Structures are given as structure tokens and as C-alpha cells.
Amino acid sequence: MKKRVGIEALAIAVPRRYVDIEDLARARGVDPAKYTAGLGAREMAVNDPGEDAVALAATAAARLLKQQDVDPAKLGMLVVGTETGVDHSKPIASHVHGLLKLPRAMRSFDAQHACYGGTAGLMAAVEWIASGAGAGRSALVVCTDIARYGIKTAGEPTQGGGAVALLVSEQPDLLAMDVGLNGACTVDVYDFWRPVGRREALVDGHYSINCYLDALSGAYRGWRERALAQGLVRWGGTMPSEQLARIAYHVPFCKMARKAHTQVRLCDLEDAVGPGPNTPEAREAVAKSAASFDAQVARSLNVNARVGNVYTASLYLALTGLLDAEAATLAGQRIGLLSYGSGCCAEFYSGVVGEKAAERMARAGVEDVLARRERVSVEEYERLMGLAPDAPEALTPEPGTFRLAEIREHRRLYAGGTVA
């Protein structure tokens, strides 16, 4: 019998401060509706240099082990997906391993491919377990990033930061993955990049949206071909994508999930077997269905709208939001997930929500983590953005969290971790 493999539990970590997106719009002289309705944002996480990608990753991972009572001795792999590396050689995974005092007998590494790095890590872990190489052990996959474009840039309202830690095992209480069905698509493009030494990303914003939609089409069609072959979806009656109970997308900003969903539906409408809308205009009208977006996607966006883009973690924040809102309803149902990383690579995959998902999500305390944050003014956000990355403020870490304390002789030293 095929092994059941997937996500057993998750935990999130976010910076302690956020800025209200309408405050930011007003400060920039922009109609707030552009950021709220036009981009779908509500709040944007703001990190200080003490909350770097390591600190956020370690906080999320420690929270996961504590909340879900995980025995570290059962872990055999630690992967960190990130594009906010802090060193060219020493991986964030090694810091997390040390800060959490994990066992020596395990594999650890970072995975990098823009926002796709987290999914790359997740698939490495899933396939390691599915192949039997894990020999019954679990994997810890942490997606951690700080999305930073700079003050007064077009990308400014799509910044954010945080981390999501995923426990991957043969007990997929949150999501049992359909191993072997994934569709992937890679294209060499310059849509978003961050040359070595630069703190802010460079981006061709509107082109990046087209790259996302193009790669998504390839990835979705690849998944659909295999799902059709295995009889998990079919042509006729409803479209194949409509046979997924929900779809969670990579969310650089919430409106992007709406565009992505329209694109998935367009793929189905263009390739449909049998009669259907037969002009591009008619297909687009059906693809844009607000009812379909509301039913299949809208409820996954609550956490993303309050945190902003978290690059590798954005898809997993959408999964968090979805399961936090609907785990009980979705138990036993198949959902789709779309990961996108600039550069670019997209991957579409699916899985079945577990019967214990609601219980697992209750332990994650997602709303509590978000509610503990402090709203700051735009002036304070700008002050934090201006701080040097190697000179963290001397703040005491909140219980259960880690902070970068200092960089001494090019070595990063962290404080905290007393688990609340």
C-alpha cells in the first residue's frame, strides 16, 4: 500500500509590529482603495533587524515543537526555504538546528528559489518520506522571509515578513499529499530578483504578474493531466478545477490570488472537452466568476491580508488561513495548492485535508499570534526600515521568541527561546 505522507501540523511567527495599510496609503498620497480593494491588503508586517529570517524561522519552529508536543528525536531532516539568506555559506537551517538544540543525527540545508524555495523544501521532505528513505522519521520544513522593496516604491504596499514551520510525516493530520501528481513549470525570466549585496528586491512588477500567470498555467495543466489520468477529477459537469474544494495560491498580494484563480479557470475553459463558451471574451467572463472565487479561494486570504508578502511562506500562510477558518468543513476533501517563485518556477499540487486538522489548527493559535502584534505609525515603520541590518535594537525577546542580539566578528548571535 502507498504510504500516506503530508503535513502533520504547522505554526506561524510574525514580526511584533505592523502598519495599517490605509495609514500607509494616506502617507503616500494614494487613494486607500488602491491598496485595500486594488491589492487586497489590510495590514503589513514590519520587522526590525532583530527579527531577521533566522529569528523568525527559529520562533516558528520552536512554537511548532512546543504546541504540537513533537519529540525532536523523531526528526531526521530540517529544511529552510528562504530568499532572505544571512550568509553565503552557513545555512539558516544550521542556526535553527542549534537554537532548538535538535539532534545531531539529521540532515539540514536551505533551499533557495525565490518564493518557490519553501515548496522545494517541502517536496524534498515529502518525497524523502514517501520513498522510505526517512525510515519512519519526520521532517521539519520552515519557510522564512522578509519581503522588502523600499520606501515609496511601487512594491512598498506588498512588503511583509514572517515564517511558517511545517511538520511533515506519515501522519498527515493537516494535509495528506497526492504524491506523484504535482505539475511544475520553469521559465528563465527576470521578473523579480535581488543581486548579491542588495537589501531590496528589484522587480518588473506588471511583467512579474504575467510570468506568474504563465508559469501557473503550465503547472496547473501538468497536475490536471495526472489527476485526470488517475480519475481524481474529470471533464463533464463541472470543470476539473471546480472539483477541488478549495485552492490556495502563492499570495504576493491578495488580488493576485484572484488573478491566479481566473487563470486556472481559463486553462480549463480553453482546454474543455465538449461545448462551452467559445470566444475569448465569453471564456474570460466565466473565468472571472466572483462566486467561484468566493467559494474556492476567498477564505484562504485572511492571514495574508494582515501580514503581506512573506515570499516562501506566502502559500503556507494561505493554507494556514484556509485551515484556520475551515478545517472542520474541509475534512476529507481535496484541495489544490499553487506555489510560484520568480525567476521562475511554479508548482501545482493537491492533497486531502485530514480529519484531525481542526484540532491541530486550534493548537496553532493563529489569531492569538496576530492579535499580540502592535500597530505602529508610518513614521515608526520608516524609522525601522532605516535601521542598519547588522545593528539590532537591544530589545528583550518576548517569551518563546528569538531575536538577533548582535553580530560579533561576522558571527550572528541570537537571544531568547524560552518557550512560553
Ligand code: HMG
Ligand atoms: P502599481 O503599478 O502601483 O499598481 O503596482 P496598479 O496601477 O497596477 O494598481 C494595482 C491594482 O489596483 C489594479 O487592479 C488597479 O486597477 C487597482 P488590477 O487592474 O490589477 O485588478 N486600483 C484601484 N482599485 C480601487 N480603487 C483605486 C485604485 N487604483 C488602482 N483607487 C504591483 C502594483 C503589484 C505591480 C506592485 O505593487 C509591485 O511591483 N509589487 C511587487 C511585485 C509583485 O508582487 N508581483 C506579483 C507576481 S510575482 C510573485 O508573486 C513573486 C514574488 O512573490 C517574489 C518571489 O517569487 O520571490 C513577488
